[in-house]
Amino acid sequence: MTTDTHASLQRTSTQVPVSGGKQLTVEPGSPWPSAYRGSKYSIISTQNHGDVVQWSHMGDIRAVTHMPDGLQKALRDLGKRDGHGSFKVTASSEILTKVPAESYDQTMESPVNRGHVPVYVGTLDGDFDFSEFTNNPVKASNGEISVWAGLPFDHGETWIACNDDVLRWNWQDYYFESAFDHPEIVAAYKDLRPVGGRLYINEHGHIWGNVDRDEVPTHRQDDIAQAFNDWQRSASPAEQRLVNRRLQRTESKSVENGLLPVNIGHLSQFDDGLVPKPIVEDKTYFNDTSMEPND
């Protein structure tokens, strides 16, 4: 994030697909009638930096950046104490947060009085990013891949390219299909990782996934090697640390070298630019998500 650009909260309504081929117009401050998802950040107050937006993983690596204008006040107005706490940003830049039901005073037909209510805050406008690395790299040409050198955890909506070639959003035991078909995203991912698996779509529209070096099809091995070499040549220490941490954490008996985070492209390059939107078909999801204060 450069000093001459900044991000801000726009208090505009958004369209949210729901079951039955419908979409709802959701105003800022209203309960969020869909999956609570996206890149996770927290607003915290630090003695040295004042109030900042923080990304952290396991409490041992963290990054902070400037607060988008208007966000802390909006969270405070919604009932988040001091405007602190976590929020998420969807692939459509929608900012979501969870508000303790007892301090959430949005008047609804049937007020909720328990749990943590997912709420739509508004959309994120401008250049929301970090100085030590970027979550919004320059778009590559169609089909070109690169190592994902942005945030490697809690970053982006979590989707799965499934065996049946359907893209499903996943949280705990819930798997919700997108309102739209995304054959090109699925194909692009399976071209690098034939078994499919999780991929992540961030607030800037970038799609990144996990690539097992030992399972890359022959015709893409050179591309992966090239991407890795290009990244190694130019990566800053922060970028190296993020990727290394991802590789470490994804190591397992079946994946000895860990899964390399790879940027497979940008939403605008696939399926007419359609953004995957989960349809919550199982209403018990809303009960379960309200039990989690942050996820």
Added chain:
Amino acid sequence: MTDFDSTADRIATLSTGDQWPFHYRGYGLSANATGEVWWQAYNGTDRLFLEPTPDDLLEDIWSVKRNGGAIRVTEAGTVIARVETDTGGSNTTYETVYVGELDFSGELLPDGEPGRALPVSPDGLSAGDLWPSVYDGAEYSFNGERFWWANSNTKLRHDFEVPLPHDIVDELKRLRPRGGSFRITPAGDVLTQLPTAESPADVRAQFRDLPREVKRILQLRRDRGDVDMLPVYVGQLDADERPIDVEEPTRLTDPLSEQEAASLEAWAASMGSYDEQDLDEDDHKFGDER
């Protein structure tokens, strides 16, 4: 580009008498107008004089406290003090100011007992050994993975911004499985206390083997009620692992444990209150919705 200065960088810009912008803690020492610097147990009369006397620091102390007084030395060796602010009214208020830096070394000498000097940072200790010096330093607490500084005024817990090194954390958890408080001296020594009754036999043996005078000094606790605790050495923090930065208190939303199972059926049912249209792909293309 955003560039946040480190705490050490910010401390380096402070001058004697400047307001202290960080948390208040540290090893307690006192100084007087005649140039003595000493450690003293809580409410105790015995003084242990710091030798060699930090002469340069005395000048700084006198410039914020003309007659000397109590000072604190942080885990990074920074000296701070609470001074009365000039309010002119009947309510005396205090503020914490920066005094200077102390290279914390040397010995603590009981008055008239030069043979019984205690090193401020004893050498050759292993984790879990009895700490053969005074139990003091910046006080912090932990429980499980959580580490914090407790503000004695507000009672709020300020979490560490950066975790302590794994070896220190592991050792603290081994020595104090239920958590508790610990100290970090200005030399970076990390100490904690074990209930005497629960101390390993070798720690109690180390205590028994100390000369009686030293034993008596070790029993001078700054904190009342800690008489049945023995101080033990945990480990050493390198200079670049100090000072400790703490967060403003995390105000997490109330835990759900005391609440009944959430029921958001009413909320889910209330979705009929939204304006509803047929799904339109054009509303969901990247870049179109902003």
